[in-house]
Amino acid sequence: MRYNPVNGKIIDELKTIVGETNVVLDPEKLAVYGRDEVSEADWQHRPEVVVKPESAEQIAAIMKLANREMVPVTPRGAGTGLSAGAVPMLGGIVLSVERMNKILELDRENLFMVVEPGVTTGEVQKTAREAGYLYAGDPCSADSSFIGGNVAENAGGNKAVKYGTTSRHVYGMEVVLPTGEITTLGGKCVKDVTGYDLVHLMTGSEGTLGIVTKVFLKLLPLPQYVADLLVPFDDMQKAINIVPVIMTHGGIIPTSVEFMDSLSIKAAEMYLNQKLPYSDAAAYVIIEVDGSSERQVEEDYETIGNLCLKNGGLEVFVADNKSTQDRIWKARKCYAEALRVISPVYCMEDIVVPTNRIPQALEEINRIAAKYAVKIPCAGHAGDGNIHATLLRENRDEQTWHEVKEKVLDEMYRAVYALGGNLSGEHGIGAKRKEALARFMDPVQLNMIRSIKKALDPNLILNPGKIVDVE
Ligand SMILES: Cc1cc2nc3c(=O)[nH]c(=O)nc-3n(C[C@H](O)[C@H](O)[C@H](O)COP(=O)(O)OP(=O)(O)OC[C@H]3O[C@@H](n4cnc5c(N)ncnc54)[C@H](O)[C@@H]3O)c2cc1C
Known part of the structure; x- marks a missing residue:
């Protein structure tokens, strides 16, 4: 598809639609809208203009203009995405919804x-x-x-x-x-x-x-009672094997079952600049339970805590008030920022496998990491089979990094598919995983996606270059 550049006439029309102050042309400000949280320069591209509409009607007018002038439009939220979905890879207009905040x-x-x-x-x-x-x-x-x-x-x-x-x-x-x-x-x-x-x-x-x-x-x-457990393990496989045990035991559905491996724990400790309990552990498992009865919540976390201790947990820290809960979650939630301190350039993957296959998936990731000598700290939403595996570039030069990364990703995706898993559990395909999707998804499904896209967006104006190539 050939798109036209954004010319002065289009800019004037955009100013009429959203007001002059809501059209951004300053190159420095445009650069901010040319990336999301993917750290690699390959997945950054500056828009020609950013518009900030405040109503559906204004957005409708922008879309009609973009179709008439054949200019791509990329919708953007907060730009925290991890697949370059909000990056205007083909230029054109970035449409930020930041003013629609009521x-x-x-x-x-x-x-x-x-x-x-x-x-x-x-x-x-x-x-x-x-x-x-x-x-x-x-x-x-x-x-x-x-x-x-x-x-x-x-x-x-x-x-x-x-x-x-x-x-x-x-x-x-x-x-x-x-x-x-x-x-x-x-x-x-x-x-x-x-x-x-x-x-x-x-x-x-x-x-x-x-x-x-x-x-x-x-x-x-609103559940009235919430408790979090932090359980350190001295062995990654023991830690992760606990996930299917918890999920299949006696009808308790925890709110969360998260994990962090040793590299992620160390990175969090460094980033937060505070000593974490058992920070030499091979892994943490974090479990949350909630409910409307205090007794039930206590019974649930005691049952789960005992299961953890029986299956290799070193200790069970219970956090049943906001301040201790915040401390636990701070460590888990800073995963991305903490890794950035070790390696400003990294590639965060978001694979998903059936929950009972997480132990094998982690074994495979560790095997691949050792084979290519790449550090791949892992953390994630273990309770739903979703592992964030982040390849760190560290001191590699650009070319070596690209070569190694491609090999690691290919091998990792193959392993995940062999385990009945998929490319992305929650971060999406965007621009970053489009090529991998074309390789790994059933062609019948790829064609379904293309047909839907063409039916709704005949001029391929909205967020082109994402998920699949259509032409
Ligand atoms: C530290 C960190 C932790 C994260 N943790 C999680 C997590 O636990 N779970 C998880 O799922 N993700 C997580 N993410 C990824 C990210 O935050 C989510 O994908 C989030 O939903 C993106 O929202 P956003 O507003 O930043 O969207 P953006 O990054 O701005 O956009 C993401 C995609 O949505 C589209 N889009 C945005 N707004 C609209 C709209 N109004 N209409 C149509 N399309 C739109 C964009 O075109 C783009 O394709 C994390 C990211 C970071 C940096």
Whole structure:
């Protein structure tokens, strides 16, 4: 597809649509919108212009203009993505929803919240909590990521074991289609099988099928009691073997089961500049349980704690108040930032396997790391089979890094597919994993994705160069 550059006439029209102050042309400011949290320069590209609309109508007008002028548009939330999904790889317009940051409604009778896409996930959680409810979406980036970005990525996170990923909390959305039409899919109905499930087609479509302008989110009663366990192990395999044991034991569904390997623990300790308990351990497992009865929560964490001790846990630290819980989660949540201190350039992978295959997946990753002499610290959402495996570049020169990285990724993906897994559990494909997807996904499914994309975006205007190549 050939796209046109953004010319002066287009800029003038954009200024008319969103107002002059909401059109960014300053090269330094544009550079900020030319990257997300992927650290490698290959996945950065400066937009020609950034626009900051404040309504679905303004976005519709921008999309109509972009179709007429054949200019690509890349939607952007907070830019915390880990797959270069919000990076305008082919230039054109970046459409930032940062000004669409209002909480529109909290409906106590139907247990719903209606929010604009530029509200941070943390603000959604806090608003729900203060009203006595739980919004159960909880990516580690919650303090900064936007809810629209969570919907576009079908973000997972720390509570997915019990409550599911973002799609489980999204019952409807207003969306601007690539052609500039505005429509509302779903809404506040808990059940709805009226036609295809378009809400969940949009959820996880990574900004390639529509721009989310309003989201209807499900609320739950706020669990009154929460406890976290931090369990160090002296052996990685023992630690990770505990995951299927916990998941299959006596009907307890923990809220979270997370893990960190020794490199990740050390990195967190260095980054936080504070001594962590048993920081020489080979691995940490972090388990959260919640519920409405204090006794039940206590029974659950005692059962799980005993299981851990019987299966090689060195000790069980129980955190049942906010300040000790925050200390535990700080260590787990700083994983990405902490690794950046060791190696500013890295490649974070997000593989997913059936939960009972995590031990083998980690064995494979360690084998590959040793074979190519690359450090690959691992941490992640063990309870849902999702491992973040991060290849550190350290002192390698550019060419060696590329060569080694490609070999490691290829071998790692093959191992994951052999275990019945997949490329990405929650960070998505974006631009970064597009080539790998073309190699590993069933061609029938790739063609389904291409057909859907072409049907909704005939000019391939919205977020081109992501997930699949269409032409
Ligand atoms: C430290 C750290 C921890 C993280 N932890 C987690 C985690 O636990 N779980 C997890 O799932 N992810 C995690 N992530 C990844 C990231 O935060 C999520 O993918 C998040 O959902 C991205 O939201 P965002 O607003 O930053 O989106 P962006 O990065 O701005 O965009 C992501 C994608 O969504 C599209 N998009 C954004 N807004 C819209 C919209 N309104 N309409 C349509 N498309 C849109 C973009 O085009 C792009 O394709 C983490 C990232 C970091 C840096």
